[in-house]
Amino acid sequence: xxKDLTTGKPETVLWQFCLPLFxxxxxxxxxxxxxxxxxxxxxxxxxxxAVGNSYEITLxxxxxxxxxxxxxxxxxxxxxxxxxxxxxxxxxxxxLIASGALCLVLMLIGTLFCGSLxxxxxxxxxVFADSKLYLDIYxxxxxxxxxxxxxxxxxxxxxxxRTPFYFLAVSSCANIAMxxxxxxxxxxxxxxxxxxxxxCQGISAVLALTVVxxxxxxxxxxxxxKLFSWSIxxxxxxxxxxxxxxxxxxxxxxxxxxxxxxxxGPGVMAGYSAAIKxxxxxxxxxxxxxxxISNYCAQNIGAGKLRRIPEGFRAGIKMVWLLSLPxxxxxxxCGRWLLLFxxxxxxxxxxxxxxxxxxxxxxxxxVISAKLVADGILRGASYMGRFMAATFTDLILRVVxxxxxxxxxxxxxxxxxAWPVGWSVATCISIFFYLRGPWNRxxxxx
Numbered sequence: 001x002x003k004d005l006t007t008g009k010p011e012t013v014l015w016q017f018c019l020p021l022f023x024x025x026x027x028x029x030x031x032x033x034x035x036x037x038x039x040x041x042x043x044x045x046x047x048x049x050a051v052g053n054s055y056e057i058t059l060x061x062x063x064x065x066x067x068x069x070x071x072x073x074x075x076x077x078x079x080x081x082x083x084x085x086x087x088x089x090x091x092x093x094x095x096l097i098a099s100g101a102l103c104l105v106l107m108l109i110g111t112l113f114c115g116s117l118x119x120x121x122x123x124x125x126x127v128f129a130d131s132k133l134y135l136d137i138y139x140x141x142x143x144x145x146x147x148x149x150x151x152x153x154x155x156x157x158x159x160x161x162r163t164p165f166y167f168l169a170v171s172s173c174a175n176i177a178m179x180x181x182x183x184x185x186x187x188x189x190x191x192x193x194x195x196x197x198x199x200c201q202g203i204s205a206v207l208a209l210t211v212v213x214x215x216x217x218x219x220x221x222x223x224x225x226k227l228f229s230w231s232i233x234x235x236x237x238x239x240x241x242x243x244x245x246x247x248x249x250x251x252x253x254x255x256x257x258x259x260x261x262x263x264x265g266p267g268v269m270a271g272y273s274a275a276i277k278x279x280x281x282x283x284x285x286x287x288x289x290x291x292x293i294s295n296y297c298a299q300n301i302g303a304g305k306l307r308r309i310p311e312g313f314r315a316g317i318k319m320v321w322l323l324s325l326p327x328x329x330x331x332x333x334c335g336r337w338l339l340l341f342x343x344x345x346x347x348x349x350x351x352x353x354x355x356x357x358x359x360x361x362x363x364x365x366x367v368i369s370a371k372l373v374a375d376g377i378l379r380g381a382s383y384m385g386r387f388m389a390a391t392f393t394d395l396i397l398r399v400v401x402x403x404x405x406x407x408x409x410x411x412x413x414x415x416x417x418a419w420p421v422g423w424s425v426a427t428c429i430s431i432f433f434y435l436r437g438p439w440n441r442x443x444x445x446x
């Protein structure tokens with residue numbers, strides 16, 4: 001059901017809109033967690049290391065899909081809030097066409113160069129073949145990744161966070177069952193994990209796109225609409241490109257980190273692969289809630305209701321901090337048991353690496369969550385330069401410090417210590433930019 005985010009008490013509106021988003025996050029992450037869990041439990045530590053190693057490269061492709069999602073969602077939200085439905089429908093078709101063209105280019109690049117990337121990050125020989133196999137199958141499923149992201153962006157732009165939740169709930173549970181069936185039943189190893197994800201994401205993408213097209217037909221527009229608009233494509237690109245660059249540079253940074261981690265051997269790689277999936281579950285939760293706040297912000301800017309934005313920011317902070325407390329406590333105190341879900345018989349190196357990562361970063365979830373709420377406001381207002389400045393500061397600090405610290409007596413633990421420093425500095429920058437926004441000065445956006 002479509003929902004107008006420009007009316008009602010901001011805190012209530014955001015809670016109602018973001019709770020289904022949070023549920024969607026859980027099921028979205030089950031795709032990746034299930035892959036690692038099944039690979040580690042049924043195919044061994046090397047298979048877990050291969051999936052985790054490949055995951056860092058898949059994040060580059062996801063960065064492009066996520067950027068298209070955000071660009072489409074913010075522009076469609078603004079038109080929806082302003083009740084300009086003809087332009088809203090043109091924005092949707094424009095985003096679908098442009099994203100399809102971009103996806104084809106990425107598929108060609110992935111087919112040609114994924115092996116070279118694996119060599120670049122010093123993938124150990126014992127996991128290279130499985131890493132390459134996983135990536136080859138993943139690349140052929142990129143159209144599903146792109147069109148699912150575009151569809152969920154459109155749903156969110158129209159205030160509907162429930163429909164994507166339903167799709168994810170069903171497909172994620174199916175993915176877990178197929179992972180186990182293919183790997184434990186048919187003994188397909190890493191290939192089974194990849195094909196299970198391919199099939200389930202494909203079904204989700206087709207269903208989501210079908211429903212969103214039917215939903216758009218029910219919205220009456222006063223005049224005819226264009227199938228494609230270069231002007232609207234430019235508006236989408238102004239949001240999407242910085243988001244893609246941000247996510248891509250983060251992925252490149254993660255690949256550099258993965259190369260540093262690979263130098264410590266398969267044991268540390270496996271521990272990192274398990275722990276980073278748990279950490280990414282939390283960060284993705286905060287990011288997705290930040291995306292919801294972007295939709296809220298964009299709709300209210302389209303409606304000219306800037307006074308509602310600070311109220312939305314305070315409600316967002318309250319939400320993410322309520323989420324941070326139990327997750328930080330869980331990871332800090334029960335990390336060992338959580339890691340054992342991924343590794344049936346972990347080596348000492350694997351367990352130590354995973355535990356140290358969780359215990360070092362989890363107390364700082366309160367910090368990074370505040371940054372991602374502020375980023376949601378900046379992105380919804382199309383302040384992409386400020387948004388990118390904070391994000392790149394975090395990335396550069398984490399990568400540089402991880403390289404430096406890993407060469408000390410701290411070893412692999414030094415890599416994890418770089419996370420809190422980058423998060424803390426970048427959060428200060430994002431909050432500073434938010435406080436200087438026109439919603440706090442009662443001015444109009446230029």
